Amino acid sequence: xxxxxxxxxxxxxxxxxxxxxxxxxxxxxxxxxxxxxxxxxxxxxxxxxxxxxxxxxxxxxxxxxxxxxxxxxxxxxxxxxxxxxxxxxxxxxxxxxxxxxxxxxxxxxxxxxxxxxxxxxxxxxxxxxxxxxxxxxxxxxxxxxxxxxxxxxxxxxxxxxxxxxxxxxxxxxxxxxxxxxxxxxxxxxxxxxxxxxxxxxxxxxxxxxxxxxxxxxxxxxxxxxxxxxxxxxxxxxxxxxxxxx
Numbered sequence: 001x002x003x004x005x006x007x008x009x010x011x012x013x014x015x016x017x018x019x020x021x022x023x024x025x026x027x028x029x030x031x032x033x034x035x036x037x038x039x040x041x042x043x044x045x046x047x048x049x050x051x052x053x054x055x056x057x058x059x060x061x062x063x064x065x066x067x068x069x070x071x072x073x074x075x076x077x078x079x080x081x082x083x084x085x086x087x088x089x090x091x092x093x094x095x096x097x098x099x100x101x102x103x104x105x106x107x108x109x110x111x112x113x114x115x116x117x118x119x120x121x122x123x124x125x126x127x128x129x130x131x132x133x134x135x136x137x138x139x140x141x142x143x144x145x146x147x148x149x150x151x152x153x154x155x156x157x158x159x160x161x162x163x164x165x166x167x168x169x170x171x172x173x174x175x176x177x178x179x180x181x182x183x184x185x186x187x188x189x190x191x192x193x194x195x196x197x198x199x200x201x202x203x204x205x206x207x208x209x210x211x212x213x214x215x216x217x218x219x220x221x222x223x224x225x226x227x228x229x230x231x232x233x234x235x236x237x238x239x240x241x242x243x244x245x
Contacts, residue, residue: 005233009160017145018060029059055087085104105117166219170199188242214241
């Protein structure tokens with residue numbers, strides 16, 4: 001088993017779903033959740049980490065719910081990507097008001113709203129100590145925001161992708177259905193595929209595997225867990241590359 005090594009982590013990709021931002025109401029923004037989340041991002045930033053963030057858009061629009069209406073998938077995906085821009089702008093504005101500089105870069109061209117994403121622009125902002133929101137997905141339909149998070153982590157040479165979820169990490173089975181389900185502390189990409197653990201969609205997961213990007217799945221809903229997921233090996237499930245031959 002390969003253990004998570006906090007001392008090797010300096011540059012972080014945080015991936016969060018839009019649904020998390022909405023809280024129990026399921027739509028829009030939960031002000032308490034946003035306030036705590038931005039405070040925890042600031043706390044992590046104060047420790048000296050470089051932070052890039054990719055957000056989903058499910059709190060504003062979920063294209064999958066419209067499939068039965070036979071609407072164009074490309075149009076639906078574009079709407080979803082625009083929802084991620086709204087989320088990024090909102091969180092960045094809150095961080096800026098809390099006196100922590102944040103920049104928003106979009107993979108969709110929206111000149112009057114946000115700067116267009118390029119790796120060079122994002123790298124410069126990270127080097128200047130700014131928190132970077134990378135939105136608009138990959139800029140193309142048919143790709144998830146998980147894929148966007150991995151792609152940006154590859155482009156920006158980040159050390160780990162932190163995937164915040166509603167659960168503590170990965171289990172051998174659904175713990176709600178199986179009382180004997182075991183918590184998985186660490187697993188290789190190959191083990192995840194073999195055991196069908198469902199960390200991310202296959203496009204995102206294959207990209208991470210090809211480029212040896214470590215992933216840590218943790219419960220973002222527990223206060224203080226964002227910092228602990230970075231600093232502690234015993235928080236979350238660590239998905240790691242196979243040993244080089």
